[in-house]
Amino acid sequence: MKAVSVFKKDWESELRTRYAINALAMFILVTISVILFSIGSEKISEYLTGGLLWVVIFFSAMSGLSRAFVSEEDRGTTLTLQLIAKPSTIFSGKLIFNLLLVFLMNIAITFLFFILFESFVIKNFALFATAFLFGNIGIAVSSTMIAAIISKASSKGTLYPVLSFPILLPLILTLLELTKFAIDGNSLEESFVEIAVLICYDVIMLSAAYMLFDFIWKE
Amino acid sequence: MNKYFLELNKVTKTFGRRLVFKDINFTLESGKVYGLSGPNGSGKSTLAKIIAKIISTTTGKVIHRLNGEEIISEKLHDHLGFVSPYLVLYDEFSAQENLYHFAKIRGIDFDADYVKHLFEEFDLYDRRLDLMKGYSSGMKQRIKFIFALQHSPELLILDEPTSNLDQKGKEKVYQIIKEQAKDNLVIIASNEENDLALCDQIIQITEYKNINSK
Numbered sequence: 001m002k003a004v005s006v007f008k009k010d011w012e013s014e015l016r017t018r019y020a021i022n023a024l025a026m027f028i029l030v031t032i033s034v035i036l037f038s039i040g041s042e043k044i045s046e047y048l049t050g051g052l053l054w055v056v057i058f059f060s061a062m063s064g065l066s067r068a069f070v071s072e073e074d075r076g077t078t079l080t081l082q083l084i085a086k087p088s089t090i091f092s093g094k095l096i097f098n099l100l101l102v103f104l105m106n107i108a109i110t111f112l113f114f115i116l117f118e119s120f121v122i123k124n125f126a127l128f129a130t131a132f133l134f135g136n137i138g139i140a141v142s143s144t145m146i147a148a149i150i151s152k153a154s155s156k157g158t159l160y161p162v163l164s165f166p167i168l169l170p171l172i173l174t175l176l177e178l179t180k181f182a183i184d185g186n187s188l189e190e191s192f193v194e195i196a197v198l199i200c201y202d203v204i205m206l207s208a209a210y211m212l213f214d215f216i217w218k219e
Numbered sequence: 220m221n222k223y224f225l226e227l228n229k230v231t232k233t234f235g236r237r238l239v240f241k242d243i244n245f246t247l248e249s250g251k252v253y254g255l256s257g258p259n260g261s262g263k264s265t266l267a268k269i270i271a272k273i274i275s276t277t278t279g280k281v282i283h284r285l286n287g288e289e290i291i292s293e294k295l296h297d298h299l300g301f302v303s304p305y306l307v308l309y310d311e312f313s314a315q316e317n318l319y320h321f322a323k324i325r326g327i328d329f330d331a332d333y334v335k336h337l338f339e340e341f342d343l344y345d346r347r348l349d350l351m352k353g354y355s356s357g358m359k360q361r362i363k364f365i366f367a368l369q370h371s372p373e374l375l376i377l378d379e380p381t382s383n384l385d386q387k388g389k390e391k392v393y394q395i396i397k398e399q400a401k402d403n404l405v406i407i408a409s410n411e412e413n414d415l416a417l418c419d420q421i422i423q424i425t426e427y428k429n430i431n432s433k
Contacts, residue, residue, distance in 0.1 A: 001326065002323075002324055002325070002326045005320065005323035005324045005326075006324055008320070008323070009309075009320040009323075009324065012312070012316075012320075013309060013311055013312070016311040016312075017311050075307060075309070075310070076305065076307035077307050077308070077309060079273065079303075079305065079306055079307070080306060080307060080308060080309075080321075080366075081324075082273055082296075083271070083273070083296055083299065083301050083306075084296055084321050084324050084325050085296060085324050085325065086293040086294075086296065087293075089324070093324075218272075218273070218274070218275065
């Protein structure tokens, strides 16, 4: 419940300051517009559209998800949080916040792809939804963890995507593969290995995050 | 009455190659006011943060005990009230909203009557619904005391408690310190003579600067 209170505080703060939501919304609009302009009247393949979806999702996550911790550090409120809750409570609260942002952001991006790109046709929607669910969890966990690390650094803006890339690469590659399978209409059983990799990634990142967060959070 | 003990056991802190203090040994107990004194940059705030376990020691230990039982670091925030100039509350919330969120995050009920009493004590009741960004530095300092006292902690660490306060505010702070010291442990990190005059014992940080002195 304490973690939910951290989330509620962050959500109310976000609604008033619009630190992350505005950055994410603008990034999504600009990126998709640029892709649409560059494609023009060309017909692009289904696989390429699937790939572009995850590229937009990756960079959108990089533009907004670091705010969970960076905004606390920028405002100087990190100490206040350290004085009222244990590290795991803070991490859980920030994770819930980022999970909500990732799901809202990715649902919006996917919806726009379905509307704006004719070639984005998913034949097995259940498989895509499964990949989408576990992929979003993985992105949220990794991004929250990396945000906590980079919030202490001086060059936060540059460090976030640089540090995130190697950590998110296995996740993005697996998601690209699963999106391809979903476009082809493969069954869930045929994609079992990739889904297992996705779940394992989430579990490993979540365990590592809770084990390491104490060290990151304090000094 | 709760008995709070704080033990500093050979506490040493260095930043890189710079020694801040070395081998501080001290035992502090509830019912008294202790002072941390020394010139600017001597490490008063650093020691206050180490006691609050916000930063770690380079070597040595800080042990907190309540009624003989050691308090683990993860639970310390339940027993600690902290005031300092570098403590920042959320500007986008009102003073009351800040306190409401802090109570919920601590996992305690928001005691509206007690918070009202604290607001009145610090002369902020009429401004409790104003956003923090509209507060003056003196008002922000007062709200930090309410933040520190909201959960009735047994240990109160006050780093420069009277900074930015007017005379009336200072007198209120001194009154609160005297009241708190009846049952709790109060530590003041300051250079102000009036602040240190309240202390039963003073730790002079400069005495722990020289490697060969202790």
